[in-house]
Amino acid sequence: MSAVEKTVPETAPTKATTEEVTRQAERYAVPLVDIYEEEDKLVVLADLPGVKKDGLSIQVEQGILTLDGRVQRDTPGRVLVREFTLTPFFRQFRITEAIDADKIRASLKNGVLRLELPKAEEAKPRKIPVET
Amino acid sequence: MVVWDPFRELERLRQEMDRIFEGVLPSRGWALEFMPGVSARRYPRVNVAEQNDQFIVEALAPGVDPETLDVTVKDNLVTLSGEKKAPGGVKPEAFHRNERAAGRFVRTVELPADVDAGNVKAVYSDGILQVVLPKAEEAKPRKISIEVG
Numbered sequence: 263m264s265a266v267e268k269t270v271p272e273t274a275p276t277k278a279t280t281e282e283v284t285r286q287a288e289r290y291a292v293p294l295v296d297i298y299e300e301e302d303k304l305v306v307l308a309d310l311p312g313v314k315k316d317g318l319s320i321q322v323e324q325g326i327l328t329l330d331g332r333v334q335r336d337t338p339g340r341v342l343v344r345e346f347t348l349t350p351f352f353r354q355f356r357i358t359e360a361i362d363a364d365k366i367r368a369s370l371k372n373g374v375l376r377l378e379l380p381k382a383e384e385a386k387p388r389k390i391p392v393e394t
Numbered sequence: 395m396v397v398w399d400p401f402r403e404l405e406r407l408r409q410e411m412d413r414i415f416e417g418v419l420p421s422r423g424w425a426l427e428f429m430p431g432v433s434a435r436r437y438p439r440v441n442v443a444e445q446n447d448q449f450i451v452e453a454l455a456p457g458v459d460p461e462t463l464d465v466t467v468k469d470n471l472v473t474l475s476g477e478k479k480a481p482g483g484v485k486p487e488a489f490h491r492n493e494r495a496a497g498r499f500v501r502t503v504e505l506p507a508d509v510d511a512g513n514v515k516a517v518y519s520d521g522i523l524q525v526v527l528p529k530a531e532e533a534k535p536r537k538i539s540i541e542v543g
């Protein structure tokens with residue numbers, strides 16, 4: 263089984279149906295990610311263009327990794343051609359592998375978040391010597 | 395002599411399709427994602443704006459090695475190119491997700507007027523490339539004083 267699974271609300275968090283549509287100012291974008299496994303850790307790379315360090319929140323709680331990025335900028339001036347709009351980013355993953363939460367490292371560079379999630383001791387591959 | 399080239403025919407057909415859909419799509423930025431033919435060839439996505447006597451081109455290009463970024467300007471054309479590298483040394487079977495596209499890109503954007511190529515400034519920050527291009531002298535609006543006779 264894969265160590266990373268989709269959790270239910272992978273797109274926008276559901277909003278109360280009673281909420282006024284006009285008040286629904288925020289739309290969320292799902293950041294594209296690469297997730298790969300190294301021997302002793304999981305690495306998550308997420309494209310978060312326009313997000314600065316203070317606009318980013320990362321949480322790991324009960325096996326769910328949450329990425330939430332806020333964007334504070336827009337193209338200045340009178341826009342003649344618009345192909346993108348920067349919206350807040352939101353995405354969640356379920357991580358089934360045991361992670362050593364204290365040793366998680368995150369860095370943000372060129373609009374890409376790199377998260378290193380070290381595997382907990384018991385989840386690391388162990389070499390078992392075979393006796394003859 | 396004209397040699398029939400199926401690839402050229404396909405390209406022509408695709409351009410034709412792009413042209414048809416371009417007018418139909420309600421808001422381009424959004425809908426492009428669902429049109430593989432259109433979106434696939436338009437990387438990075440750009441916004442073009444006008445502010446005072448300059449144009450501002452912003453390209454959404456996270457994770458591009460700044461060393462590979464290149465901006466060239468001629469008349470009213472600005473060409474952006476660069477390379478987004480894939481994570482190195484990862485075996486295909488080690489990936490749980492591999493959604494981020496990688497590779498070289500080149501895109502040329504046409505501006506409504508000529509720009510002063512000598513005074514173009516480009517900044518890459520937070521994965522967004524911003525190019526500020528002052529309009530060429532002859533493209534700037536000019537105030538003509540009217541003599542009353």
